[in-house]
Amino acid sequence: MGDIINHAIDWLLETTQLEGFYLLLLTIPLAIVQGFFGFFPFSTLIFLQISALGLVNGLITSWLIGIIASIVVYYCCKFLFADWFNRKMSRNVGRYEKWQKYFQNYGVWSIIFLRTLPIMPNNVISFMASISSIKSSAYFVSTLVGNLSHIWLFGIISSSILLPDTDLRTLTVSYIAFCSAMVVLFAIEQWRRRQARQSGRSL
Numbered sequence: 001m002g003d004i005i006n007h008a009i010d011w012l013l014e015t016t017q018l019e020g021f022y023l024l025l026l027t028i029p030l031a032i033v034q035g036f037f038g039f040f041p042f043s044t045l046i047f048l049q050i051s052a053l054g055l056v057n058g059l060i061t062s063w064l065i066g067i068i069a070s071i072v073v074y075y076c077c078k079f080l081f082a083d084w085f086n087r088k089m090s091r092n093v094g095r096y097e098k099w100q101k102y103f104q105n106y107g108v109w110s111i112i113f114l115r116t117l118p119i120m121p122n123n124v125i126s127f128m129a130s131i132s133s134i135k136s137s138a139y140f141v142s143t144l145v146g147n148l149s150h151i152w153l154f155g156i157i158s159s160s161i162l163l164p165d166t167d168l169r170t171l172t173v174s175y176i177a178f179c180s181a182m183v184v185l186f187a188i189e190q191w192r193r194r195q196a197r198q199s200g201r202s203l
Contacts, residue, residue: 021061023052028065035069036076038123042066046154055163059155066147070126074139077130103132108142109186115146116153145182152178 018026027045034042045065050058102110111134114125129139152175159166 019052021053021057023049024061024065027061028068031065031069032072035073035123035126038121042122043154043158046151047158050155050158050163055155055159055166059151063147063151066122066151067144070122070143070147071140073123073126074130074136074143077127078136100128100132103128103134107134108138108145109189111139111142112146112149112182115143116149118150149178149182 027049031042031045034040034045046058046062049062049065052058053061106113111125111129114120115122134142152171156168156171156175159168159171
């Protein structure tokens with residue numbers, strides 16, 4: 001299936017003859033389709049963007065189309081297909097029950113983590129967030145940060161293949177600093193939550 005999709009994307013590129021930033025006219029709709037159905041990995045679009053626009057522009061545009069797709073899928077599932085999706089999820093409740101608990105306990109941090117590492121498909125993350133108690137504003141922030149982390153990490157890994165002569169030291173060090181900051185913020189929030197619970201019990 002993946003080979004068929006890749007061939008189809010190659011055919012679209014050859015047919016449309018899109019180059020430079022005009023490529024977004026193709027990759028944004030493809031990202032939305034991927035966000036709903038997961039027919040092909042999002043990494044295919046990242047490779048495409050980097051190959052066409054270079055490392056920096058490719059990563060930035062990949063981040064933007066990932067955010068657009070995630071927001072579109074989230075709002076469609078939340079307001080247009082909510083009843084259908086609730087029925088679908090109820091049939092697979094055991095499969096995703098563990099992750100639903102993480103959504104409840106850790107909120108935006110669970111989305112940031114799942115967006116960063118390919119543990120769960122992006123479309124499933126959007127689907128589950130749409131039926132969780134996470135607020136829309138919190139989902140937007142966590143998607144923005146989580147997609148940034150994923151694209152950043154993937155850029156470091158893929159650049160050694162696509163652009164072997166690129167110096168990745170700055171990109172790697174800055175990503176490590178970014179992750180360290182996220183870990184510190186997570187630890188601070190968890191500490192504050194424990195303090196609030198202890199204060200509540202002591203009243």
